[in-house]
Amino acid sequence: PPDVETLGRCSWTLLHSIAATYPEKPTTSQQSDVVSFVKLFSKLYPCWVCAEDFQGYIAKSAPKAGSRSELGDWMCKAHNDVNVKLGKPTFDCSKWEERWVTGPKD
Ligand code: FAD
Numbered sequence: 001p002p003d004v005e006t007l008g009r010c011s012w013t014l015l016h017s018i019a020a021t022y023p024e025k026p027t028t029s030q031q032s033d034v035v036s037f038v039k040l041f042s043k044l045y046p047c048w049v050c051a052e053d054f055q056g057y058i059a060k061s062a063p064k065a066g067s068r069s070e071l072g073d074w075m076c077k078a079h080n081d082v083n084v085k086l087g088k089p090t091f092d093c094s095k096w097e098e099r100w101v102t103g104p105k106d
């Protein structure tokens with residue numbers, strides 16, 4: 001299996017990409033699908049300490065899926081929670097769209 005760092009980078013890419021392509025105006029079923037996905041992802045994530053902490057984060061801060069920006073902001077904050085735990089710099093969530101949706105302005 002991949003190491004925890006490679007797994008993490010690939011997984012955040014997947015999670016932020018899902019948020020980046022999530023509808024601006026999701027239907028009720030799209031909302032419940034993405035919330036179920038995040039919860040199941042947190043149970044199946046193949047780094048057990050990571051999975052346990054991610055489940056804990058979801059328990060205290062439920063995934064928000066009312067719109068793309070809401071989901072993106074939730075994901076950014078969830079990622080920052082891990083960044084803090086690992087002593088990494090936090091990411092400015094106002095830059096989330098630029099990083100994951102639109103790309104930098106030049
Ligand atoms: P990553 O943190 O993987 O980030 C990749 C890129 O995302 C960055 O280069 C940056 O451009 C961007 N980015 C950074 N922060 C944000 C943000 N807040 N919002 C949006 N974009 C951002 N590792 C452990 O050792 N212990 C754990 O308990 C642990 N738990 C994890 C839980 C989950 C759910 C996931 C997906 C990963 C977890 N990891 C854990 C892995 C860890 O988060 C990193 O992925 C890994 O350490 C590699 O870090 P990195 O510095 O390459 O960048």
